[in-house]
Amino acid sequence: MNKTSENLFNRAKFVMPGGVNSPVRAFQSVGLVPRFIDRAKGNKIYDVDGKEYLDLVGSWGPMILGHGEEHVLEAVRSQIEKGLSFGACNELEVQLAEFIIERVPHIEMIRMVNSGTEAVMSAVRVARGYTKRNKIIKFEGCYHGHSDAMLVKAGSGAMTFGEPNSSGVTEGASQDTLTAKYNDLESVRTLLKNNEGEVACIIVEPVAANMGVVVPMEGFLEGLRSLCNDNGTLLIFDEVITGFRLAFGGAAEYFGVTPDLVTYGKIIGGGMPVGAYGGKKEIMEMVSPVGKVYQAGTLSGNPIAMAAGLATLRTLWEQKDFYEKLNAMGEYLAEGLRKVTGFTVNNVGSLSCLYYTDETVETYEDALRANTNKFSYVFSKLLDKGIYVAPSQFEALFLNSKFTKEDVDYIISSYEEILR
Ligand SMILES: *Cc1c(COP(=O)(O)O)cnc(C)c1O
Numbered sequence: 001m002n003k004t005s006e007n008l009f010n011r012a013k014f015v016m017p018g019g020v021n022s023p024v025r026a027f028q029s030v031g032l033v034p035r036f037i038d039r040a041k042g043n044k045i046y047d048v049d050g051k052e053y054l055d056l057v058g059s060w061g062p063m064i065l066g067h068g069e070e071h072v073l074e075a076v077r078s079q080i081e082k083g084l085s086f087g088a089c090n091e092l093e094v095q096l097a098e099f100i101i102e103r104v105p106h107i108e109m110i111r112m113v114n115s116g117t118e119a120v121m122s123a124v125r126v127a128r129g130y131t132k133r134n135k136i137i138k139f140e141g142c143y144h145g146h147s148d149a150m151l152v153k154a155g156s157g158a159m160t161f162g163e164p165n166s167s168g169v170t171e172g173a174s175q176d177t178l179t180a181k182y183n184d185l186e187s188v189r190t191l192l193k194n195n196e197g198e199v200a201c202i203i204v205e206p207v208a209a210n211m212g213v214v215v216p217m218e219g220f221l222e223g224l225r226s227l228c229n230d231n232g233t234l235l236i237f238d239e240v241i242t243g244f245r246l247a248f249g250g251a252a253e254y255f256g257v258t259p260d261l262v263t264y265g266k267i268i269g270g271g272m273p274v275g276a277y278g279g280k281k282e283i284m285e286m287v288s289p290v291g292k293v294y295q296a297g298t299l300s301g302n303p304i305a306m307a308a309g310l311a312t313l314r315t316l317w318e319q320k321d322f323y324e325k326l327n328a329m330g331e332y333l334a335e336g337l338r339k340v341t342g343f344t345v346n347n348v349g350s351l352s353c354l355y356y357t358d359e360t361v362e363t364y365e366d367a368l369r370a371n372t373n374k375f376s377y378v379f380s381k382l383l384d385k386g387i388y389v390a391p392s393q394f395e396a397l398f399l400n401s402k403f404t405k406e407d408v409d410y411i412i413s414s415y416e417e418i419l420r
Contacts, residue, residue, distance in 0.1 A: 110278030116265025117145025206251030270312030
């Protein structure tokens with residue numbers, strides 16, 4: 001049988017739920033067959049059907065340098081020869097931890113894990129252990145991975161598939177999760193007041209990038225910081241998307257607000273499965289084997305993954321104007337889309353979202369007003385034009401550093417043509 005996306009998907013559906021290993025990859029909401037990707041290079045991906053696409057997903061963020069960056073591959077290749085996994089200490093994990101800690105002032109100590117989900121789950125456990133409190137506050141429409149306590153009003157995947165709260169999560173697991181409204185400090189203040197002395201942490205995506213892209217309003221992050229200070233509550237920035245993307249020091253550096261703990265994922269592994277959580281030393285010393293909060297991982301600090309992450313972060317750091325250029329390109333894209341479509345385009349740095357509405361989008365409710373049918377229509381036309389965006393209205397357009405002005409102009413004019 002021909003190796004086409006359609007054939008592969010038909011096989012996949014028999015052996016994996018929905019034919020996928022992560023629901024956001026299924027093109028279910030746009031009613032199409034997901035493209036099976038054969039290979040990727042620079043800012044392009046190539047499917048098994050022989051078509052190429054400008055890739056505005058970038059593996060959902062990690063490929064900020066573009067695909068197949070030679071020295072990242074080289075770092076991986078040379079490590080492969082020395083062993084795939086030891087389940088023991090290795091030099092690369094120390095190097096990666098040092099590299100981050102020397103450059104990101106609010107990270108004094110860090111622990112590597114294997115995914116963003118794991119990072120968040122662990123950071124929340126640490127916050128609870130440190131404060132000896134049970135409750136946590138998250139925001140509607142923010143996604144923090146798929147651990148039980150976090151699957152309450154959890155953003156894109158859930159928004160796309162209409163399941164704000166997952167089945168299989170016990171009341172016990174979610175009863176301590178309080179949900180506030182993003183960009184609404186009053187909602188946070190009320191929860192803190194009604195649960196005085198009980199809230200261990202507030203966890204937030206400093207830029208909400210799993211309900212499209214919702215930008216923190218002036219004073220929102222600062223307000224969270226001071227509410228946390230007043231209530232003995234820890235502030236966790238989930239920087240799984242924004243970390244090493246908006247700036248090397250992530251959203252914390254970009255917006256100048258300092259969290260107590262940070263979670264990383266995506267870019268930190270350079271395309272390999274890595275997550276991490278870190279922050280104040282005093283808090284991180286709660287973690288086993290120093291402290292009493294247990295957290296472990298057979299493959300954590302895996303040498304191949306560390307090599308890919310380190311090579312990626314080195315490049316981001318060493319190219320001094322990296323973020324200036326990438327963010328400027330992101331703004332150029334957003335401005336162009338705004339101009340030719342007339343729709344609302346939210347943007348921070350290299351993250352943008354075109355919402356099919358002409359009203360401003362500052363909250364979860366605003367995001368839900370976007371026209372998802374229009375999204376599906378444009379999505380399939382974009383594919384025809386060789387432009388690959390995430391198959392949901394509620395995801396970001398992720399730029400990587402390989403996009404040229406010509407590429408971005410082509411994207412803008414394609415939207416213009418489709419929407420004419
Ligand atoms: C992707 C994501 C996660 C989960 O990371 P995984 O590696 O998919 O487990 C957590 N938080 C945010 C903000 C994310 O975007």
